[in-house]
Structure formats: C-alpha cells, structure tokens
Amino acid sequence: xxxxxxxxxxxxxxxxxxxxxxxxxxxxxxASQMRAAMSTLVELSDRELVLNLRDLRYIDSTGIGxxxxxxxxxxxxxxxxxxxxxxxxxxxxxxxxxISPFLSGSSPSSY
Amino acid sequence: xxxxxxxxxxxxxxxAEYVDLARLTLYGVASKMGFSxxxxxxxxxxxxxxxxxxxxxxxxxxxxxxxxxxxxxxxxVEIRFIKQADALSIVVKDDGSSFDAAAVARxxxxxxxxxxxxxxxxxxxxxxxQALMDxxxxxxxxxxxxxxTKRLTKSxxxx
Numbered sequence: 001x002x003x004x005x006x007x008x009x010x011x012x013x014x015x016x017x018x019x020x021x022x023x024x025x026x027x028x029x030x031a032s033q034m035r036a037a038m039s040t041l042v043e044l045s046d047r048e049l050v051l052n053l054r055d056l057r058y059i060d061s062t063g064i065g066x067x068x069x070x071x072x073x074x075x076x077x078x079x080x081x082x083x084x085x086x087x088x089x090x091x092x093x094x095x096x097x098x099i100s101p102f103l104s105g106s107s108p109s110s111y
Numbered sequence: 112x113x114x115x116x117x118x119x120x121x122x123x124x125x126x127a128e129y130v131d132l133a134r135l136t137l138y139g140v141a142s143k144m145g146f147s148x149x150x151x152x153x154x155x156x157x158x159x160x161x162x163x164x165x166x167x168x169x170x171x172x173x174x175x176x177x178x179x180x181x182x183x184x185x186x187x188v189e190i191r192f193i194k195q196a197d198a199l200s201i202v203v204k205d206d207g208s209s210f211d212a213a214a215v216a217r218x219x220x221x222x223x224x225x226x227x228x229x230x231x232x233x234x235x236x237x238x239x240x241q242a243l244m245d246x247x248x249x250x251x252x253x254x255x256x257x258x259x260t261k262r263l264t265k266s267x268x269x270x
Contacts, residue, residue: 006131025131027127027131027159028127028130028163028167029127029128058155060159060160060163060236061160061163061236061238061239064232065232065235068222068232069232071227071230075227089152093156096239096242096243097238097239098221098224099222
C-alpha cells in the first residue's frame with residue numbers, strides 16, 4: 001500500500017531562517033517520518049523555524065498533534081516558529097481545533 | 112420508488128497504511144450520493160480519525176512488532192457505509208481491547224482558549240469527528256464501534 005512519495009519534506013536553510021516544505025499526506029502512517037525530522041529541527045533555536053504547507057494535501061489529528069509538540073518545544077526555548085501557505089482545507093481544521101493562533105509566529109503572549 | 116438502505120462493507124487490516132484506502136472508498140460512495148466536495152472532505156477527516164483509533168486499539172495490548180502466523184488472526188477493522196435517502200452513516204468497528212468509550216467521548220476537547228503550556232493533542236481526533244459530522248455515537252463492548260452520520264443537504268431526488 002505504502003507509496004514512497006505519500007509524504008516527504010524538504011528543508012531549506014537561509015540566513016536566520018529554516019523553512020521546511022511539507023508535501024503529500026501527513027497522517028498516522030507518515031507521522032513517524034515527520035516526528036523524526038522535527039525532533040532535530042526544533043532544537044535550532046538560533047533561527048526561525050517555518051513550516052510551509054503549500055503542497056500538503058491532507059492532515060489529521062496525528063499531524064496536528066505533532067504541530068502542538070513543535071509549538072510547545074519552540075515556546076519552551078523562546079525560539080520563533082510559524083506556519084505559512086496553509087491550504088484552505090487544512091486551515092479549516094486548524095481553526096476548528098483551535099491551533100491557528102499558535103501558528104502565526106506572533107505567539108499569543110497574552111496567555 | 113421504495114427506498115431501502117444500501118450497505119457497503121469493507122474489511123481492512125488494522126494498520127495505518129490502510130486508512131487511506133478507507134478514505135478512497137468513502138470518496139466513491141459519497142460522491143455517487145451527491146455530497147459536495149467540502150462535505151466529502153469533512154467526512155474523510157472524520158472517518159480517518161475513527162480508523163486511526165481502531166488501528167491504535169487493535170494493537171493496544173500487544174507488544175510492538177507482534178506478528179501473526181495466520182492471516183485470519185490478524186486484527187482488522189470493519190468499515191460499513193449505510194446509504195440512506197437523505198444521509199450517509201459510517202460505522203467503524205474494531206475488535207481491539209475495549210475501553211470506556213463514554214469517558215473518551217467526554218474528553219473530546221479542542222485547543223481554544225488554552226495557553227501554550229496547556230496544549231494537549233489528546234482528544235483532538237474525537238473532537239474533529241464531532242465537529243465535522245452531524246451525529247457521532249461511540250459504543251464499546253467486545254471492541255469499539257463508532258457510528259457517524261452526515262446528512263445530505265441538497266434537496267431533491269437521488270439518482
């Protein structure tokens with residue numbers, strides 16, 4: 001069943017910024033791939049970590065759960081994190097679950 | 112014309128790699144019924160969440176890497192699509208270790224209004240199922256069963 005290109009990510013390092021482009025479907029099957037990649041990237045506290053979702057076709061609560069972990073890890077390090085180019089179907093799920101305010105880069109510091 | 116419910120049932124191995132097969136089947140059934148693209152997207156997410164839970168329960172009590180000598184011993188998930196004139200009900204059933212379904216249903220929670228350190232991913236799956244479908248019922252006995260229903264919003268006749 002598993003097709004090799006169901007989900008992959010590509011990392012681009014610029015000055016002060018690390019952008020990760022997610023491609024395909026992030027779900028229970030591909031979550032471990034994402035978790036493994038993120039575990040090292042969240043440690044880069046000297047630069048901004050950006051997830052670009054332009055080519056992400058699908059996400060489920062497992063994927064959103066990983067974003068929750070990234071938000072928490074970056075917040076604990078006081079390191080910037082944001083998610084950009086969110087497709088409408090995924091934006092809808094982010095809004096529904098309430099994670100959206102934590103992905104905009106300007107951390108909801110009122111909390 | 113007298114309408115009766117048509118039922119389509121598939122069984123898939125209780126493994127993460129088959130959840131997308133359930134999504135594909137749903138797409139076929141729901142688009143033939145005339146659901147909109149957005150409604151189908153909603154149902155795809157809800158169904159996947161139910162399948163995720165079934166896959167996770169199925170192996171709940173087994174050590175990682177457990178293998179089965181006979182294919183018929185392998186845990187599987189039953190997915191039943193019940194086509195009604197004005198709605199689609201989807202039943203997802205596993206035979207895994209049963210748990211307190213009612214307690215889990217109460218724990219369905221979103222992240223709205225939480226502080227960063229309070230963010231928890233648990234409960235999001237069920238929260239999404241409830242938010243995306245018109246009705247969700249979770250019951251447990253030998254295994255767990257989730258039944259969720261989406262009503263057809265278009266008025267008029269069916270094909």
